[in-house]
Amino acid sequence: xxxxxxxxxxxxxxxxxxxxxxxxxxxxxxxxxxxxxxxxxxxxxxxxxxxxxxxxxxxxxxxxxxxxxxxxxxxxxxxxxxxxxxxxxxxxxxxxxxxxxxxxxxxxxxxxxxxxxxxxxxxxxxxxxxxxxxxxxxxx
Numbered sequence: 001x002x003x004x005x006x007x008x009x010x011x012x013x014x015x016x017x018x019x020x021x022x023x024x025x026x027x028x029x030x031x032x033x034x035x036x037x038x039x040x041x042x043x044x045x046x047x048x049x050x051x052x053x054x055x056x057x058x059x060x061x062x063x064x065x066x067x068x069x070x071x072x073x074x075x076x077x078x079x080x081x082x083x084x085x086x087x088x089x090x091x092x093x094x095x096x097x098x099x100x101x102x103x104x105x106x107x108x109x110x111x112x113x114x115x116x117x118x119x120x121x122x123x124x125x126x127x128x129x130x131x132x133x134x135x136x137x138x139x140x
Contacts, residue, residue: 001107001110001111003093003096005114006092006096006110007089007093009110009113009114009117010085010088010089010092010110010113011078011085011089012117013113013114013116013117014113014116015085017109017110017113018085018088018089018092019084019088021088021091021092021095021106021109022087022088022091022092024102025069025091025092025094025095025100025102026091028102029069029070029095029100030069031067031068031069031091031094032067032068032069033065033066033067033068033087034066034067034068034073035064035065035066036065037063037064037065037083037084037086037087038063038064038065039061039062039063039064039081040061040062040063040064041059041060041061041062042059042060042062043056043057043058043059044056044057044058044059044060045057060079061079061080061081062077062078062079062080063077063078063080063081063082063083063085063086064076064077064086065083065086065087065089065090066090067087067090067091067094068094069091069094069095069097069098069100070098071098072094072097072098072099073094073097074089074090074091074092074093074094074095074096074097075089075090075093076088076089076090076091076092076093077089
Protein backbone atom coordinates (compact mmCIF):
# COMPACT_ATOMS: atom_id res chain seq x y z
CA UNK A 1 0.00 0.00 0.00
CA UNK A 2 1.45 3.36 -0.96
CA UNK A 3 1.95 6.30 1.38
CA UNK A 4 -0.78 8.48 -0.11
CA UNK A 5 -3.50 5.82 0.18
CA UNK A 6 -2.42 4.81 3.69
CA UNK A 7 -2.39 8.39 4.93
CA UNK A 8 -5.81 9.14 3.41
CA UNK A 9 -7.28 6.10 5.18
CA UNK A 10 -5.78 7.13 8.52
CA UNK A 11 -6.99 10.73 8.20
CA UNK A 12 -10.49 9.96 6.92
CA UNK A 13 -11.04 6.91 9.11
CA UNK A 14 -11.35 6.26 12.80
CA UNK A 15 -8.83 8.03 15.01
CA UNK A 16 -8.56 4.89 17.14
CA UNK A 17 -6.88 2.99 14.29
CA UNK A 18 -4.10 5.57 13.97
CA UNK A 19 -3.72 5.62 17.76
CA UNK A 20 -3.60 1.83 17.93
CA UNK A 21 -0.93 1.49 15.22
CA UNK A 22 1.24 4.29 16.64
CA UNK A 23 0.99 2.85 20.16
CA UNK A 24 2.14 -0.53 18.88
CA UNK A 25 5.30 1.04 17.46
CA UNK A 26 5.89 3.17 20.57
CA UNK A 27 5.83 0.06 22.77
CA UNK A 28 8.37 -1.83 20.66
CA UNK A 29 10.81 0.75 19.27
CA UNK A 30 12.56 3.91 20.43
CA UNK A 31 11.17 6.97 18.66
CA UNK A 32 13.15 10.17 18.31
CA UNK A 33 11.01 13.25 17.69
CA UNK A 34 12.94 15.35 15.18
CA UNK A 35 10.35 18.15 14.98
CA UNK A 36 7.65 18.54 17.60
CA UNK A 37 4.10 19.02 16.29
CA UNK A 38 3.91 22.59 15.05
CA UNK A 39 1.52 24.69 13.01
CA UNK A 40 2.12 26.23 9.64
CA UNK A 41 0.36 27.51 6.58
CA UNK A 42 0.41 25.88 3.18
CA UNK A 43 -1.01 26.99 -0.14
CA UNK A 44 -3.90 25.02 -1.66
CA UNK A 45 -3.36 24.35 -5.34
CA UNK A 46 -6.35 23.67 -7.61
CA UNK A 47 -6.79 23.00 -11.30
CA UNK A 48 -9.23 25.24 -13.14
CA UNK A 49 -11.49 22.92 -15.12
CA UNK A 50 -12.06 24.89 -18.33
CA UNK A 51 -8.49 25.86 -19.21
CA UNK A 52 -6.81 23.12 -17.12
CA UNK A 53 -4.50 25.68 -15.51
CA UNK A 54 -3.24 25.56 -11.93
CA UNK A 55 -3.91 28.33 -9.45
CA UNK A 56 -3.60 28.85 -5.70
CA UNK A 57 -6.93 29.04 -3.89
CA UNK A 58 -5.49 30.27 -0.61
CA UNK A 59 -3.76 29.11 2.55
CA UNK A 60 -4.77 26.45 5.04
CA UNK A 61 -3.55 25.75 8.59
CA UNK A 62 -1.64 22.47 8.91
CA UNK A 63 0.04 20.61 11.76
CA UNK A 64 3.34 18.91 10.95
CA UNK A 65 5.53 16.45 12.88
CA UNK A 66 8.75 14.62 11.99
CA UNK A 67 10.05 11.55 13.82
CA UNK A 68 12.88 9.06 13.40
CA UNK A 69 12.90 5.31 14.01
CA UNK A 70 16.33 3.74 13.59
CA UNK A 71 17.70 5.51 10.49
CA UNK A 72 14.30 6.16 8.86
CA UNK A 73 12.31 9.36 9.02
CA UNK A 74 8.55 9.77 9.02
CA UNK A 75 6.44 12.84 8.50
CA UNK A 76 2.86 13.56 9.48
CA UNK A 77 1.01 16.52 8.01
CA UNK A 78 -2.69 17.05 8.63
CA UNK A 79 -5.04 19.96 8.01
CA UNK A 80 -6.08 21.86 11.12
CA UNK A 81 -4.95 21.80 14.73
CA UNK A 82 -4.40 18.04 15.03
CA UNK A 83 -1.14 17.62 16.96
CA UNK A 84 -1.85 14.09 18.19
CA UNK A 85 -2.90 12.79 14.77
CA UNK A 86 0.08 14.47 13.12
CA UNK A 87 2.44 12.69 15.54
CA UNK A 88 0.70 9.35 14.99
CA UNK A 89 0.92 9.71 11.21
CA UNK A 90 4.63 10.50 11.49
CA UNK A 91 5.26 7.40 13.64
CA UNK A 92 3.33 5.16 11.24
CA UNK A 93 5.15 6.66 8.25
CA UNK A 94 8.54 6.12 9.89
CA UNK A 95 7.59 2.53 10.72
CA UNK A 96 6.82 1.87 7.05
CA UNK A 97 10.00 3.65 5.94
CA UNK A 98 12.03 1.52 8.35
CA UNK A 99 10.23 -1.59 7.02
CA UNK A 100 9.47 -2.77 10.54
CA UNK A 101 7.98 -6.25 10.84
CA UNK A 102 4.97 -4.84 12.73
CA UNK A 103 3.75 -3.07 9.58
CA UNK A 104 3.19 -6.32 7.70
CA UNK A 105 0.05 -7.09 9.70
CA UNK A 106 -1.43 -3.61 9.15
CA UNK A 107 -2.55 -3.99 5.52
CA UNK A 108 -5.77 -5.93 6.36
CA UNK A 109 -6.66 -3.36 9.06
CA UNK A 110 -6.18 -0.47 6.65
CA UNK A 111 -8.14 -2.17 3.88
CA UNK A 112 -11.01 -2.90 6.27
CA UNK A 113 -11.02 0.73 7.40
CA UNK A 114 -11.02 1.87 3.76
CA UNK A 115 -14.12 -0.29 3.13
CA UNK A 116 -15.83 1.19 6.19
CA UNK A 117 -15.05 4.72 4.96
CA UNK A 118 -16.48 3.90 1.53
CA UNK A 119 -19.65 2.43 3.06
CA UNK A 120 -20.11 5.56 5.15
CA UNK A 121 -19.68 7.78 2.08
CA UNK A 122 -22.18 5.67 0.13
CA UNK A 123 -24.75 6.00 2.93
CA UNK A 124 -24.16 9.73 3.12
CA UNK A 125 -24.58 10.15 -0.66
CA UNK A 126 -27.77 8.06 -0.58
CA UNK A 127 -29.26 10.25 2.14
CA UNK A 128 -28.40 13.37 0.14
CA UNK A 129 -29.95 11.96 -3.03
CA UNK A 130 -33.25 11.49 -1.16
CA UNK A 131 -33.55 15.27 -0.94
CA UNK A 132 -32.64 15.88 -4.58
CA UNK A 133 -35.36 17.65 -6.55
CA UNK A 134 -36.09 16.43 -10.07
CA UNK A 135 -37.19 19.60 -11.86
CA UNK A 136 -38.28 17.69 -14.97
CA UNK A 137 -41.05 16.03 -12.98
CA UNK A 138 -42.42 19.25 -11.46
CA UNK A 139 -45.63 20.70 -12.82
CA UNK A 140 -45.51 24.38 -13.58
